[in-house]
Amino acid sequence: xxxxxxxxxxxxxxxxxxxxxxxxxxxxxxxxxxxxxxxxxxxxxxxxxxxxxxxxxxxxxxxxxxxxxxxxxxxxxxxxxxxxxxxxxxxxxxxxxxxxxxxxxxxxxxxxxxxxxxxxxxxxxxxxxxxxxxxxxxxxxxxxxxxxxxxxxxxxxxxxxxxxxxxxxxxxxxxxxxxxxxxxxxxxxxxxxxx
Numbered sequence: 001x002x003x004x005x006x007x008x009x010x011x012x013x014x015x016x017x018x019x020x021x022x023x024x025x026x027x028x029x030x031x032x033x034x035x036x037x038x039x040x041x042x043x044x045x046x047x048x049x050x051x052x053x054x055x056x057x058x059x060x061x062x063x064x065x066x067x068x069x070x071x072x073x074x075x076x077x078x079x080x081x082x083x084x085x086x087x088x089x090x091x092x093x094x095x096x097x098x099x100x101x102x103x104x105x106x107x108x109x110x111x112x113x114x115x116x117x118x119x120x121x122x123x124x125x126x127x128x129x130x131x132x133x134x135x136x137x138x139x140x141x142x143x144x145x146x147x148x149x150x151x152x153x154x155x156x157x158x159x160x161x162x163x164x165x166x167x168x169x170x171x172x173x174x175x176x177x178x179x180x181x182x183x184x185x186x187x188x189x190x191x192x193x194x195x
Contacts, residue, residue: 011183013122015174019106022116025156025169026102028149032194033163044088051076122170124186129157129168140168142190149194155183157191 015021055073110116115135123130128141145157145168154172159165172180187193 008186010125013174015171017116021171022106024153025167028151028156032149047084147194148191
């Protein structure tokens with residue numbers, strides 16, 4: 001939603017990006033972008049499909065009598081499938097959904113890019129976002145971040161509403177005493193908020 005007629009004062013952020021900030025950005029992207037139901041249950045569906053193939057193969061090859069294969073299939077679908085679904089739900093509850101996977105990725109990203117851990121300055125203006133640190137500078141226009149997500153910790157600018165797109169995390173701690181209202185209003189003019 002770029003608006004050429006509206007001008008706002010630039011918003012400055014001074015921060016050091018932490019692993020928790022980056023994790024918050026990845027988790028916000030994961031929560032905000034819907035995906036088909038079959039991708040959420042892929043491991044469960046693959047387990048059920050594999051068991052079905054084993055029973056059909058056993059019945060067709062003659063290793064097991066057809067009646068025993070049918071009875072085994074019924075037991076599997078009445079006992080094993082609910083156990084697999086329950087185990088899948090339990091693992092999601094214990095590990096906090098996708099956060100544990102992103103935690104591993106964030107650790108690798110932060111280790112592989114030490115420049116991310118340096119003090120940064122972000123200036124958000126009507127033309128885009130300008131980042132500078134000791135490692136260098138970069139400027140991105142609003143066309144590169146058409147959507148954003150706001151979390152308790154940060155504003156997460158997304159390159160698209162698809163998985164795997166670029167993520168730019170602007171931690172709220174970097175706003176200091178100014179508070180998030182000015183950045184929120186600037187983002188509402190130039191980027192569409194998704195939840």
